Amino acid sequence: MPFASSLIALPWRDRAGRFSPLKAAVFAATLIPAVLLAIALLRAFGPAAAPGLGQGVIGGPGIGGPGIGDPGIGCPALPSPLPPAGGAGIGGPALGNSALGGPLESPFGLGARPYTEAIHVAGDWAIRFLLAALAVTPLARFARRPKLVGLRRMLGLAALFYALAHLGLYVADQSFSLSRVAGEIASRVYLAVGFVALLGLCALGVTSTDAAIRRMGRAWRRLHALVHPITALALLHYFMQVKVDVTTPALHAGLYLFLVGLRLAVRLRFSPGILVTLVVAVLAAPATAAVEAVWYAAATAVDPARVLEANLMLDPVLGLRPAQATFACGVAFAGLAAALSWRGTAGRPASRDAGSGRRA
Numbered sequence: 001m002p003f004a005s006s007l008i009a010l011p012w013r014d015r016a017g018r019f020s021p022l023k024a025a026v027f028a029a030t031l032i033p034a035v036l037l038a039i040a041l042l043r044a045f046g047p048a049a050a051p052g053l054g055q056g057v058i059g060g061p062g063i064g065g066p067g068i069g070d071p072g073i074g075c076p077a078l079p080s081p082l083p084p085a086g087g088a089g090i091g092g093p094a095l096g097n098s099a100l101g102g103p104l105e106s107p108f109g110l111g112a113r114p115y116t117e118a119i120h121v122a123g124d125w126a127i128r129f130l131l132a133a134l135a136v137t138p139l140a141r142f143a144r145r146p147k148l149v150g151l152r153r154m155l156g157l158a159a160l161f162y163a164l165a166h167l168g169l170y171v172a173d174q175s176f177s178l179s180r181v182a183g184e185i186a187s188r189v190y191l192a193v194g195f196v197a198l199l200g201l202c203a204l205g206v207t208s209t210d211a212a213i214r215r216m217g218r219a220w221r222r223l224h225a226l227v228h229p230i231t232a233l234a235l236l237h238y239f240m241q242v243k244v245d246v247t248t249p250a251l252h253a254g255l256y257l258f259l260v261g262l263r264l265a266v267r268l269r270f271s272p273g274i275l276v277t278l279v280v281a282v283l284a285a286p287a288t289a290a291v292e293a294v295w296y297a298a299a300t301a302v303d304p305a306r307v308l309e310a311n312l313m314l315d316p317v318l319g320l321r322p323a324q325a326t327f328a329c330g331v332a333f334a335g336l337a338a339a340l341s342w343r344g345t346a347g348r349p350a351s352r353d354a355g356s357g358r359r360a
């Protein structure tokens, strides 16, 4: 029935076409950063913008979102092992860049270079929603809440939306000269990597309709397994565009490793539960530190041993290092899964639907 299927396609309805408060809330949440970003851009470039400046500069908490995502340029991430960032004094104070709870961007101000800042904000949200989409299946499994899988498509499409906005802002920043954009993508490796990731996301996005899932059958699953290489490319793009401090990309990489670890544990037939989640969180922490250390070793002159050492220290001034933050997020994930499982279906066997290839 075309009318019924159009109802199902609405993001706030479940597969049966009923209104879902959870889906509605998540849908609204996916829009908030876009609305704040649009307001910030309007303030920067709209009629109210200061003549000749074209930007708003009012501070406050906001679009960068809570926790992860700190675009600070030139803040040395580590307490002592890293040399001062570039020595140019453009960065923030030499306090380091905490993996969690970095300074929040302001909701209505994009700073001196509005497009650059907006590109960063949209890119941050693209990767966050991508990881959120990847977290849905393990959460549904570990919380024994198969219905959560219904959020996966929405979060994946949100990632695509922010990635396209990210590209759109970049095009705007290049004065809408498509030839210049193409030239930049062809000549800069980090942009080419992001471009391939975006193409992959587009392929997943256009094949995420119910009709495409039915039509493609097994090929759909194979295609959508590409979300992993796509995420890896998006993370690589993130690492590569950073000038000095890879704290935030390292945390995102750590979260991805944690989510992959959960999937691997299920593959290896460990029973999904708190204990397994905590073990995976413990293992993901050194893996995150290793990724960070390898990056510094490959891309800078920083001694990787000192990066690893920094991940072992707890410093209230510096905040959490990526490995510590990954572990903390893993523990939070375990707590959330336990709470959801306890409130709902504790003791019931996990539905086979949770984490199967089916889309809601």
Ligand code: HEM
Binding pocket: 069, 070, 071, 116, 119, 120, 121, 123, 124, 126, 127, 130, 159, 163, 166, 167, 170, 185, 191, 194, 195, 196, 197, 198, 201, 234, 237, 238, 241
């Ligand atoms: C054609 C595709 C893409 C282009 C042209 C592009 C371009 C850019 C540019 C210009 C920057 C800022 C670099 C700088 O300031 O030096 C950036 C950063 C970033 N991009 Fe992309 N990108 C693309 C695809 C993607 C995709 C697919 C994702 C994620 C799914 C992504 C996530 C990010 C992130 C997370 C950042 C860093 C944001 C921050 O530091 O706060 N990008 N990208």
